[in-house]
Amino acid sequence: MSLNNNILVKLENTGVMLDNKWLVKGVSLEVKKGKIVTLIGPNGSGKSTTAKIALGIYKNIEGKVEKFTDKIGYVPQKISIDWTLPIRVSDFMLLTENLTNDEINNALKLTGVDHLKNNDLRNLSGGEFQRVLIARAISKKPDLLVLDEPVQGVDFKGELALYELIKEISEKLGCGILLISHDLHVVMSATDHVLCLNGHVCCSGTPQAVVKDSKYKELFGDRASTILSVYEHDHDHTHSPDGTIETKK
């Protein structure tokens, strides 16, 4: 690992073309141990596609992908379980890894769904299912976590707790995380590196640098660039009910 500066996965100028249309193009990024890289961008901008390139799901790609680990945990954006398959949460936890009963219980407890262990996977609510997906991905103690909108459908309180958990895990396990999220607040507060996509990389860098970028403002609107201020501690302003900022004094 030390040979390549702790890099877990590296994309060099990658892209995918499907039916003569570029899904995404010219993306370069690297995820290092203990770092969180986030992809943001509007719908159809190629975020999930980029994640799938990194995971090796797309076979015919432009550019180069190098993976330096096989221990990967993946939370896909969409997953549907066929009703012909009877499968409980505990069976699903064992999908790609051999875990002890304790390891399963612990992982489920971390995401707050240990009481659902023996439930049928298809009877869970959307939010419960997301929690199981996250539990499964972290239970194998991966080197690289790829999370594609991991908290969709999770209630407000749970959302914050899960992002906390994700951050905690990356620190504890020292794993790298490739995160896709629409929640700009979280992205900007918890991420080391942000890539702003719209079919290609619009801008990238630290959250602080990205919010100031004019392309970011173009893509997300002026309101989005005020997001970071919430986390920059100096509360020199208050928010009016509609969210606009009123400077104190």
Place this chain on the structure above:
Amino acid sequence: MFDDFFIRALVAGIGIALVTGPLGCFVIWRRLSFFAGTLAHSSLLGVTLAFSFDINISFSVLLISSALALILLKLQKSTKLPNDALLGLLAHSSLAIGLVVIGFLSYIRFDIMGLLFGDILAVNKRDLLVIWIGGAIILLILKIIWKPLFASTVNYELAEAEGMKPEKINVVFTILMAALIAISIKMVGILLITGMLIIPAAMARNLANNPKQMIIISIIGGLLAVVLGLYSSLQFNSASGPSIITAALVLFILSMFNIKKLKQLKK
């Protein structure tokens, strides 16, 4: 004890039910019932080739079915036709070629009914060896690839992302299916092997709440169907293959009642 034709039929049937149980579950989970039928149709061509070149029937069926399965995997990638159209294309063209070849082999007396519906009562000791050794190998490989196969059945992309190599596993599974058809074609027949795969597994789906349980119930259902079917074919002098499938159907219908009763009790 294998000198009695009925005992031989029973032992052969049990051997096949042990393999169709787990494979049948995967056929249902992966929605491959039409695929299984296609492989079975192509086996007629395999049988005729075996007669033409005087080679072992199981071997030649395995060869043709595997080849057909690999052609299918290739076609899926290189054409835009939907899966069921491709399967229909392969099933009926291979069946047609098989029948054309039979026409040329007029010097051999063919038992077409036996090919289509199987002739479990004509199983000899060598067939028993093929079924049990072949079956053991299929089950062993299935056990080895269980985790990646199951993972890619649940979700292909997840399996791919986490290093389960679903594409390779697909090929292995397809060949296992071809092998099952090769060892069981003489007993159960081209038209009925799909029933033997699907009906016990479908019955198991009605009763099971997790994957391993479904496989076990599917095996038990298959075994019961073989025993009940064979005894009733002896009793009523009915054809053995169809009797086994009919017995499986009866078990399936019983499993439906069971579910309704449980639901009523819950209410």
